[in-house]
Amino acid sequence: MEFFQSIADTFQSVFIESDKWKHIALAIIYLIAGYIAVKTLRRILIPVIRKTMPRQIGRLLQNVIGVAIWTIALIQALSAMGIDVVSILGAAGVVGIAIGFASQTSLSNLISGIFLVGEKSVNIGDTIQISGFTGTIENIGLLSVKLRQADNAVVRVPNETLIKTPVVNITGDTLRRCDFDIGVAYDSDLSTVERLIHKVVTSQDTLATEPAPVVQFVAFADSALSLRVGAWCKTGDYLQARMEFAKNILQEFKEHGINIPFPIRTVEIVGNTDTPS
Incomplete structure (x- = not known):
């Protein structure tokens, strides 16, 4: 006093x-x-x-x-x-x-910021995914990183979170793989399906032919044969490539009679089926 x-x-x-x-x-x-x-x-x-x-x-x-x-x-x-x-x-x-205990978080964020800058795992301008958020790094500050999402919302991520949490750096390379999950009817000819997929990939400007696209069988699903397509595109073309592939593969399947089935359920009613008067 x-x-x-x-x-x-x-x-x-x-x-x-x-x-x-x-x-x-x-x-x-x-x-x-x-x-x-x-x-x-x-x-x-x-x-x-x-x-x-x-x-x-x-x-x-x-x-x-x-x-x-x-x-x-x-x-x-x-x-x-x-x-x-x-x-x-x-x-x-x-x-x-x-x-002192109240300042531990700030000190931890400050030290984490120094590690981020020194390690250079992420840089200003990179697009990353972390803790359910996807955005472009606009600033790496003393205590936090500022992300701007596609909807223009700004997310503040503490530096400590970037050190302790797995981070996906989408712009870490010039190429990014697009994965598409497709289901076709059980009576489909898989050779024809595979040929049509390769046709769409090779004819689409936003998808690369090298590395070569991959078509994999995933499972005998309830209503369809489940396939997974892996094709490469430039990182900046990712969203456009996915949209174009969806439109093009649907068109090819329609022209060649390949059906993408809807889930079907058979319901059996056991007991008295008479309609009450």
Whole structure:
């Protein structure tokens, strides 16, 4: 309590005694100088960082420098106003013990962010899937990564989550495999079905012929023979390739009499089937 009382007394003397206004002015000057220093350093560093470092490292470095400069400016401003910064830092250490557990998550996210930047497993501009979300990385910050989804919604993912959770980097390569699950009627000629599938893949501009497409038998399903088609496309063409394949294979099956059956259920009614009067 004595410490907090000393802080209150200091602020009271600052605003009551007229000769303390010069200290207030000096503190304001320190804060303005800190603001100018942050803006100037960023203006100087940004062109250098863009030429010599990956974007995510550059943004992280800018944030660290900004926090460091503002911390120094704030300490100088408090000292100029006659506040005992050493006592404040000492009290902060005592309070820090009490709130240490609460800050564990932030510290973990900060350390995870450093690992993300150093490992370069994901980069700004990559499209990833994580914890049910799919989006493009717009920013890798000190504590979190910002994802923008296809519907323009922004998802904030803590850095720690990206370290502990499996992440699918969709744009990690120029090619991506499209998997299609298809069911055909039991009376279908599988050789004809396979030939038609290869015809569609080789004639479709958004699908690649190398690596070669694969047609696999999956199972004797309840109502159909289940097949799986694996074909490759450029990563950026993934959604368009899937839509075009669906339209083209349906057209080919229709022209050659290949049916994609609907599930059929036979219901038997046991007992008296007479309709009541």
